[in-house]
Amino acid sequence: MEKICVIGLGYIGLPTSGFFASKGFHVHGTDVNESVINTLSRGDIHIEEPGLVDVIKSAVETKQLTVSTSPVEADVFIIAVPTPIFENENANLDYVRKATENIIPYLNKGNVVIVESTIPPRTIDDVVVPIIQEGGFKPEDNEVYVAHCPERVIPGRIMIELVENNRMVGGYTNEAAVKAAEVYRQVVDGEVFETTAITAEMSKLMENTFRDVNIALANELAKISEKLGVNAHEVIKLANMHPRVNIHQPGPGVGGHCIAVDPYFIVEKAKGLSPLIQTSRKINKSMPQFVIDQVDKLTHNIQNPTIAVLGLTYKGNVDDMRESPAVTIVNQLISNGYNVKCHDPHVKNDATELSLFNLEHALADSDIALVLSDHNVFKELSSSIFVSNMKTPVVLDTKNCIPESEELTLYQIGNLSGLKSIEG
Numbered sequence: 001m002e003k004i005c006v007i008g009l010g011y012i013g014l015p016t017s018g019f020f021a022s023k024g025f026h027v028h029g030t031d032v033n034e035s036v037i038n039t040l041s042r043g044d045i046h047i048e049e050p051g052l053v054d055v056i057k058s059a060v061e062t063k064q065l066t067v068s069t070s071p072v073e074a075d076v077f078i079i080a081v082p083t084p085i086f087e088n089e090n091a092n093l094d095y096v097r098k099a100t101e102n103i104i105p106y107l108n109k110g111n112v113v114i115v116e117s118t119i120p121p122r123t124i125d126d127v128v129v130p131i132i133q134e135g136g137f138k139p140e141d142n143e144v145y146v147a148h149c150p151e152r153v154i155p156g157r158i159m160i161e162l163v164e165n166n167r168m169v170g171g172y173t174n175e176a177a178v179k180a181a182e183v184y185r186q187v188v189d190g191e192v193f194e195t196t197a198i199t200a201e202m203s204k205l206m207e208n209t210f211r212d213v214n215i216a217l218a219n220e221l222a223k224i225s226e227k228l229g230v231n232a233h234e235v236i237k238l239a240n241m242h243p244r245v246n247i248h249q250p251g252p253g254v255g256g257h258c259i260a261v262d263p264y265f266i267v268e269k270a271k272g273l274s275p276l277i278q279t280s281r282k283i284n285k286s287m288p289q290f291v292i293d294q295v296d297k298l299t300h301n302i303q304n305p306t307i308a309v310l311g312l313t314y315k316g317n318v319d320d321m322r323e324s325p326a327v328t329i330v331n332q333l334i335s336n337g338y339n340v341k342c343h344d345p346h347v348k349n350d351a352t353e354l355s356l357f358n359l360e361h362a363l364a365d366s367d368i369a370l371v372l373s374d375h376n377v378f379k380e381l382s383s384s385i386f387v388s389n390m391k392t393p394v395v396l397d398t399k400n401c402i403p404e405s406e407e408l409t410l411y412q413i414g415n416l417s418g419l420k421s422i423e424g
């Protein structure tokens, strides 16, 4: 079986390494972060993902997976490094550039280089291939097979979706698409589709842009519903009974490393042609302020209000706070002078500069509980925990996940009708 070298051992690269190792490949994982390598060398993991720890522990023990801070020679290189945006919202491809440069000394003719990181259109052609050419190889003549195989897994189900999802493999050449597709066909149950690099780049970006645009529509509906006194959740439920309608859910904004970032990769390449995508981004980015406006209204009559925040991650049941609207909201509330006490059972103390409290302490003497992530544990909370700890049992639930109860005053983003200031 081929030897695989994975570059970048984060939310994507680590599960991918464990997955290929569990299928019998010899995998060498590399990461520039030494503490990641130290943790993995012990058979531990540095991220939270169901089913991952056992896979890594066993792969490290059997030496099917080895790790270090630098690459090794291999048949296949998989690049899974971050692709964030700069402050000006342009793609930061520094990590992709560096990772590609780093593998050049270990590259041999006949090797396959696959970029799994999400990248703007033409990145394989304009960024990755030129570095490999400068390294002395001719990808255009298939001396090295270069391809983009974007990752579509969803955190929380990564180990399942790595097996089940369909994959698209975009080759710099037709032969590169075939060679890279062969790698995945050996291990996945889903279908593997071959295409060109730019088509794969664009398809991945459009998947997340589709979701961003549709979430923006739901968020716009939530704002309109607040003005008109309509329950947006009821509207969505009824509208979605139409066989061809699927309105998404409103919330506190869009976070994470993907949906909140990927649309900008298209905008950067086609600014004048993407007004819908740009407006959707603006709407979703406006949601934290919309949430803060509701907090302001609720606490208008209270001196030094205390807010208990439940959930800091960008979505439920994960530990990931990247681009999280919850963090934006908390920081803004703090700088607006609120006392804020945060609770998130998925976030470790050393992962955030915010002080974390256990649930009872966060709720103690608070004026509002502000729910910002839909962790399963929150869906099961009984009203008594709010009633017995809070000053006033008022819950502003931005994720529509707290069970209704006669004992609670419950407002949801999407159902804010009757919202009135708490008496001081």
Ligand SMILES: NC(=O)c1ccc[n+]([C@@H]2O[C@H](COP(=O)([O-])OP(=O)(O)OC[C@H]3O[C@@H](n4cnc5c(N)ncnc54)[C@H](O)[C@@H]3O)[C@@H](O)[C@H]2O)c1
Pocket: 007, 008, 009, 010, 011, 012, 013, 030, 031, 032, 033, 036, 080, 081, 082, 083, 095, 098, 099, 102, 116, 117, 118, 119, 150, 151, 152, 153, 154, 155, 257, 258
């Ligand atoms: N997380 C997701 O849910 C998800 C889903 C689909 C696609 N993606 C895409 O996958 C890519 C990786 O995302 P992630 O969430 O795994 O990121 P991550 O930040 O969790 O992990 C990336 C790792 O790469 C390491 N790294 C950076 N530069 C390196 C280099 N030159 N050599 C070796 N290691 C290096 C970092 O130290 C880090 O540990 C991104 O493009 C992202 O958009 C992510």
